[in-house]
Amino acid sequence: MPRHVQISEVTRSFNAYARTTQEEGLLCADCAKTFTRKSALTTLFFGFLSKGGPYKATWSWLKNGQRGHHLKATDERLALHNARAYLERRDVKLAYALARIAAKSRDEDVAGQSAAIMREIEAAGGDYWNYKLPDPWVVPAGERAVYAILPFAIVTAFIAFIYGYAARQNERAFRPVEVNGVSIPVCRELPRNGDILTRQRPGGGEITLRIWNKTNQNAILKIRDGQSGTVLASVFVAYQNSYDFEAFTGRGYRLQYALGDRLDASCKEIIDPDWEAEFRKMDAESFYIEYGNRNIDAYQIEYGSHRVGRRITSTEFDKP
Helix, strand or coil: CCEEEEEEEEEECCCCEEEEEEEEEEECHHHHHHHHHHHHHHHHHHHCCCECHHHHHHHHHHHHCCCCECCHHHHHHHHHHHHHHHHHCCCHHHHHHHHHHHCCCCCHHHHHHHHHHHHHHHHCCCCCCCCCCCCCCCCCHHHHHHHHHHHHHHHHHHHHHHHHHHHHHHHHHCCCEEECCEEECECCCCCCCCCEEEECCCCCCCEEEEEEECCCCEEEEEEEECCCCCEEEEEEECCCEEEEEEEECCCCEEEEEEEECCEECCCCCECCCCEEEECCHHHCEEEEECCCCEEEEEEEECCCCCCCCEECCHHHHHCC
16 A cells, blocks of 8 residues: 655755755655665765764654655545545455554544445445455564664764774874984873963063964974073963963063974973074064053964074074
8 A cells, every 4th residue: 555655865965064855755665665775875875974964864764764754644544545446446355454444543534434434345245354454564673673773873883983083193192202213202281372381580571472373383482581591481372372471571582482293291392393493573563552551572473485583493492
């Protein structure tokens, strides 16, 4: 017996988001089985590879596991319609079985008309009470289990893969770094942006240093005395971040920075920096902010085709 069936399918839209479409119509059980299997393959391929897809794909699988979505009231009306058709063809046995299905409807009109067909056949001497139609729409338990379990299994496997990949990446990130044949342990918890790593002299001056790190690497900034070259403070400036360092009276300071990906075990020095430089006074943009009465010296750390500052050696940068 055909049914009016809705079969959902998850596809990928032009903007990479998951989109659920519906195919519906009067289908036989075998036709619905073919459609749901096609939908399952499409949903499996596109649903779990699109934004918002896993959620939609899971619901699509669960609904299609019952040969698609169908309304019981519609099924009962179709059973009544077919009972009348077979009765006109004198196939009273099949007409009686279909009317018996529709007679259980909550719709009083459908149930009443179905009962009338059954009485008409019984009055004509038909005795088909024990005859039942085989239901081709019953989904085998094994197939139902596949539709119920597979989406959750795929999501679980995907999450396990992500966690496993992240764990391998973390393990690789914390491996000691080989520099000139020497194994150097790495920092396991990076400082936060603006963390003061060392400080030799208290701040409190009227000059604020504003440092913008516009690179994709972390930076360590060293502030040195302009005369002696002694490190007054060092600060961690994370990539694509900025920090205001309020510390100085007058502009008698030198600024050096190093760029790199990994810090040593003390979390205060970059291992094998990719770039080390010292800012020149001409690199600063100086201005005054009336609110708070602050004089700002702003520097931008850049890396690539335009590298700011005078290149220095590791020996110069590592001096205390």
